[in-house]
Amino acid sequence: MNTLMREKIRMIMKLKGFSQNDLADKIGASRISVNRFLCGQTDMNSTKVFKILEVLDIAHMNRIIDENIASINPNKYDGQAIVTI
Secondary structure, rough: HHHHHHHHHHHHHHHHHOOHHHHHHHOOOOOOHHHHHHHHOOOOOOHHHHHHHHOOOOOOHHHHHHOOHHOOEEEEEEEEEEEEE
């Protein structure tokens, strides 16, 4: 996932008053995992990414990313595809 996407997620979190702990609790992940994801140190599986979009009430991914959504990477991570944007 690209840096722009992560920055926009952080911006929306701030606007909605979500801490990393809040987001982690809502998506069923650790705060450390959320922090590493937001800092670009690791990716999350597609299930978690879509859960973030749902929790932050983002109806469509194209509302927070530019036109060049790359694809879903067929590589497996915890049994889920990794979203690469």
